[in-house]
Amino acid sequence: MELMEAIKQRRSIRSYLTKPIKEEILEEILDSARYAPSGGDSQSWLFGVIKDEEKKKQLAQAAGNQSWIAEAPVIIACCARLDNDMSKLPKDDFGVVVNHTRFGEDFIEYMNQYSDRKMAATFWCNAVPLIPGEHIALAAANRGLGTCWVGYLDVRRSSKILNLPENVACLFLMPMGYPAEEPREIYRKTLGEILFYDDWKQNK
Structure with a gap:
Protein backbone atom coordinates (compact mmCIF):
# COMPACT_ATOMS: atom_id res chain seq x y z
CA MET A 1 0.00 0.00 0.00
CA ASP A 83 13.39 9.99 34.05
CA ASN A 84 13.83 13.76 34.32
CA ASP A 85 12.45 15.97 37.07
CA MET A 86 12.59 19.46 35.60
CA SER A 87 12.60 21.05 39.06
CA LYS A 88 16.00 19.46 39.73
CA LEU A 89 17.66 20.51 36.48
CA PRO A 90 19.89 23.61 36.26
CA LYS A 91 18.39 26.63 34.52
CA ASP A 92 20.91 26.38 31.71
CA ASP A 93 19.86 22.80 30.91
CA PHE A 94 18.83 22.78 27.26
CA GLY A 95 15.47 21.11 27.96
CA VAL A 96 14.68 23.73 30.60
CA VAL A 97 15.67 26.56 28.24
CA VAL A 98 13.47 25.09 25.51
CA ASN A 99 10.45 24.82 27.81
CA HIS A 100 11.00 28.33 29.19
CA THR A 101 10.95 29.55 25.60
CA ARG A 102 7.87 27.51 24.66
CA PHE A 103 5.68 28.02 27.72
CA GLY A 104 7.18 30.89 29.73
CA GLU A 105 9.13 30.82 32.97
CA ASP A 106 6.06 31.50 35.14
CA PHE A 107 4.31 28.32 33.98
CA ILE A 108 7.47 26.22 34.37
CA GLU A 109 7.98 27.52 37.90
CA TYR A 110 4.34 26.73 38.71
CA MET A 111 4.81 23.15 37.47
CA ASN A 112 8.09 22.82 39.37
CA GLN A 113 6.29 23.61 42.61
CA TYR A 114 3.63 20.93 42.11
CA SER A 115 4.06 18.47 44.98
CA ASP A 116 3.48 15.20 43.12
CA ARG A 117 6.63 15.08 41.03
CA LYS A 118 5.69 11.84 39.28
CA MET A 119 2.45 13.33 38.00
CA ALA A 120 4.28 16.50 36.92
CA ALA A 121 6.70 14.33 34.93
CA THR A 122 3.75 12.36 33.51
CA PHE A 123 2.20 15.62 32.31
CA TRP A 124 5.42 16.66 30.56
CA CYS A 125 5.85 13.24 28.96
Whole structure:
Protein backbone atom coordinates (compact mmCIF):
# COMPACT_ATOMS: atom_id res chain seq x y z
CA MET A 1 0.00 0.00 0.00
CA GLU A 2 1.27 3.48 -0.82
CA LEU A 3 1.91 5.78 2.15
CA MET A 4 -0.82 8.29 1.25
CA GLU A 5 -3.30 5.47 0.75
CA ALA A 6 -2.54 4.11 4.23
CA ILE A 7 -2.91 7.60 5.71
CA LYS A 8 -6.28 8.08 4.02
CA GLN A 9 -7.57 4.62 4.91
CA ARG A 10 -6.66 4.74 8.61
CA ARG A 11 -9.77 4.91 10.80
CA SER A 12 -10.55 4.60 14.49
CA ILE A 13 -11.88 1.05 14.74
CA ARG A 14 -13.85 -0.10 17.80
CA SER A 15 -14.95 -3.58 16.71
CA TYR A 16 -12.56 -6.41 15.86
CA LEU A 17 -12.59 -9.91 14.46
CA THR A 18 -11.18 -12.72 16.59
CA LYS A 19 -8.66 -13.42 13.80
CA PRO A 20 -5.16 -13.40 15.35
CA ILE A 21 -2.38 -11.18 14.08
CA LYS A 22 0.61 -13.11 12.77
CA GLU A 23 3.70 -12.51 14.86
CA GLU A 24 5.82 -11.44 11.91
CA ILE A 25 3.20 -8.84 10.91
CA LEU A 26 2.90 -7.55 14.47
CA GLU A 27 6.68 -7.28 14.79
CA GLU A 28 6.89 -5.38 11.49
CA ILE A 29 4.22 -2.95 12.69
CA LEU A 30 5.87 -2.40 16.05
CA ASP A 31 9.28 -1.96 14.47
CA SER A 32 7.97 1.15 12.71
CA ALA A 33 7.94 2.94 16.08
CA ARG A 34 11.73 2.81 16.32
CA TYR A 35 12.09 5.20 13.39
CA ALA A 36 10.04 8.02 14.90
CA PRO A 37 11.71 11.31 15.89
CA SER A 38 12.02 12.31 19.54
CA GLY A 39 13.14 15.39 21.45
CA GLY A 40 16.89 15.30 21.91
CA ASP A 41 16.80 11.83 20.33
CA SER A 42 15.79 10.57 23.77
CA GLN A 43 13.62 7.73 22.42
CA SER A 44 12.04 7.58 25.85
CA TRP A 45 8.96 5.63 24.75
CA LEU A 46 8.05 2.06 25.59
CA PHE A 47 5.29 -0.11 24.13
CA GLY A 48 3.60 -3.02 25.87
CA VAL A 49 2.04 -5.79 23.77
CA ILE A 50 -0.96 -7.03 25.75
CA LYS A 51 -2.62 -10.32 24.73
CA ASP A 52 -3.62 -11.75 28.11
CA GLU A 53 -7.43 -11.72 28.31
CA GLU A 54 -7.60 -10.75 31.98
CA LYS A 55 -5.11 -7.90 31.52
CA LYS A 56 -7.09 -6.64 28.53
CA LYS A 57 -10.30 -6.61 30.58
CA GLN A 58 -8.59 -4.73 33.41
CA LEU A 59 -7.20 -2.13 31.00
CA ALA A 60 -10.65 -1.70 29.43
CA GLN A 61 -12.05 -1.02 32.90
CA ALA A 62 -9.27 1.52 33.54
CA ALA A 63 -10.32 3.20 30.29
CA GLY A 64 -13.77 4.18 31.52
CA ASN A 65 -15.19 0.64 31.29
CA GLN A 66 -14.98 0.65 27.49
CA SER A 67 -15.50 -3.10 27.07
CA TRP A 68 -14.85 -3.05 23.30
CA ILE A 69 -11.16 -2.42 23.99
CA ALA A 70 -10.76 -5.92 25.46
CA GLU A 71 -12.22 -7.47 22.28
CA ALA A 72 -9.11 -6.56 20.28
CA PRO A 73 -6.63 -9.44 19.81
CA VAL A 74 -3.86 -7.10 20.94
CA ILE A 75 -3.73 -3.91 22.97
CA ILE A 76 -0.64 -1.75 22.61
CA ALA A 77 0.15 0.08 25.84
CA CYS A 78 1.82 3.36 24.85
CA CYS A 79 4.19 4.31 27.64
CA ALA A 80 6.92 6.81 28.49
CA ARG A 81 9.92 6.89 30.77
CA LEU A 82 9.69 9.64 33.41
CA ASP A 83 13.39 9.99 34.05
CA ASN A 84 13.83 13.76 34.32
CA ASP A 85 12.45 15.97 37.07
CA MET A 86 12.59 19.46 35.60
CA SER A 87 12.60 21.05 39.06
CA LYS A 88 16.00 19.46 39.73
CA LEU A 89 17.66 20.51 36.48
CA PRO A 90 19.89 23.61 36.26
CA LYS A 91 18.39 26.63 34.52
CA ASP A 92 20.91 26.38 31.71
CA ASP A 93 19.86 22.80 30.91
CA PHE A 94 18.83 22.78 27.26
CA GLY A 95 15.47 21.11 27.96
CA VAL A 96 14.68 23.73 30.60
CA VAL A 97 15.67 26.56 28.24
CA VAL A 98 13.47 25.09 25.51
CA ASN A 99 10.45 24.82 27.81
CA HIS A 100 11.00 28.33 29.19
CA THR A 101 10.95 29.55 25.60
CA ARG A 102 7.87 27.51 24.66
CA PHE A 103 5.68 28.02 27.72
CA GLY A 104 7.18 30.89 29.73
CA GLU A 105 9.13 30.82 32.97
CA ASP A 106 6.06 31.50 35.14
CA PHE A 107 4.31 28.32 33.98
CA ILE A 108 7.47 26.22 34.37
CA GLU A 109 7.98 27.52 37.90
CA TYR A 110 4.34 26.73 38.71
CA MET A 111 4.81 23.15 37.47
CA ASN A 112 8.09 22.82 39.37
CA GLN A 113 6.29 23.61 42.61
CA TYR A 114 3.63 20.93 42.11
CA SER A 115 4.06 18.47 44.98
CA ASP A 116 3.48 15.20 43.12
CA ARG A 117 6.63 15.08 41.03
CA LYS A 118 5.69 11.84 39.28
CA MET A 119 2.45 13.33 38.00
CA ALA A 120 4.28 16.50 36.92
CA ALA A 121 6.70 14.33 34.93
CA THR A 122 3.75 12.36 33.51
CA PHE A 123 2.20 15.62 32.31
CA TRP A 124 5.42 16.66 30.56
CA CYS A 125 5.85 13.24 28.96
CA ASN A 126 2.25 12.92 27.75
CA ALA A 127 3.23 13.47 24.10
CA VAL A 128 6.24 11.09 24.13
CA PRO A 129 4.50 8.03 22.61
CA LEU A 130 2.29 9.95 20.16
CA ILE A 131 4.55 10.14 17.09
CA PRO A 132 5.87 6.55 17.31
CA GLY A 133 2.34 5.45 18.15
CA GLU A 134 1.02 7.00 14.95
CA HIS A 135 3.77 5.18 13.07
CA ILE A 136 2.27 2.00 14.54
CA ALA A 137 -1.27 3.03 13.56
CA LEU A 138 -0.25 3.73 9.96
CA ALA A 139 1.85 0.57 9.68
CA ALA A 140 -1.18 -1.37 10.96
CA ALA A 141 -3.44 0.30 8.37
CA ASN A 142 -0.92 -0.68 5.72
CA ARG A 143 -1.46 -4.31 6.75
CA GLY A 144 -5.26 -4.07 6.77
CA LEU A 145 -5.49 -3.79 10.55
CA GLY A 146 -7.56 -1.31 12.53
CA THR A 147 -6.49 0.64 15.60
CA CYS A 148 -7.91 3.33 17.87
CA TRP A 149 -6.19 5.84 20.14
CA VAL A 150 -7.59 5.64 23.68
CA GLY A 151 -6.73 8.61 25.86
CA TYR A 152 -9.67 8.28 28.25
CA LEU A 153 -7.54 6.33 30.70
CA ASP A 154 -6.70 6.20 34.38
CA VAL A 155 -2.93 6.49 33.99
CA ARG A 156 -2.12 5.42 37.55
CA ARG A 157 -4.42 2.41 37.36
CA SER A 158 -3.24 1.22 33.95
CA SER A 159 0.40 1.54 35.01
CA LYS A 160 -0.34 -0.55 38.10
CA ILE A 161 -2.16 -3.20 36.05
CA LEU A 162 0.93 -3.56 33.87
CA ASN A 163 3.27 -3.62 36.91
CA LEU A 164 5.30 -0.77 35.46
CA PRO A 165 8.28 0.57 37.44
CA GLU A 166 7.98 3.94 39.16
CA ASN A 167 9.76 5.77 36.33
CA VAL A 168 7.38 4.51 33.60
CA ALA A 169 3.76 5.47 32.92
CA CYS A 170 1.15 4.04 30.56
CA LEU A 171 -0.37 7.10 28.88
CA PHE A 172 -2.51 5.71 26.04
CA LEU A 173 -3.93 2.41 24.85
CA MET A 174 -4.13 1.32 21.22
CA PRO A 175 -6.36 -1.70 20.57
CA MET A 176 -5.41 -3.43 17.31
CA GLY A 177 -7.06 -6.08 15.17
CA TYR A 178 -8.77 -6.86 11.91
CA PRO A 179 -11.90 -4.67 11.63
CA ALA A 180 -15.29 -6.29 12.23
CA GLU A 181 -17.00 -3.12 11.02
CA GLU A 182 -17.01 -1.20 7.79
CA PRO A 183 -15.14 2.04 8.45
CA ARG A 184 -17.50 4.95 7.96
CA GLU A 185 -16.69 7.86 5.75
CA ILE A 186 -15.62 10.83 7.80
CA TYR A 187 -15.60 14.53 7.05
CA ARG A 188 -12.19 16.11 6.77
CA LYS A 189 -11.63 19.84 6.52
CA THR A 190 -10.21 21.12 3.27
CA LEU A 191 -6.63 22.34 3.03
CA GLY A 192 -7.96 25.88 2.79
CA GLU A 193 -9.60 25.48 6.20
CA ILE A 194 -6.43 24.34 7.99
CA LEU A 195 -3.64 26.35 6.35
CA PHE A 196 -2.39 29.88 6.49
CA TYR A 197 0.62 31.35 4.71
CA ASP A 198 3.22 33.72 6.16
CA ASP A 199 0.86 35.87 8.24
CA TRP A 200 -2.61 35.13 9.69
CA LYS A 201 -4.01 38.56 8.83
CA GLN A 202 -3.05 38.18 5.18
CA ASN A 203 -5.10 34.99 4.90
CA LYS A 204 -8.17 35.52 7.09
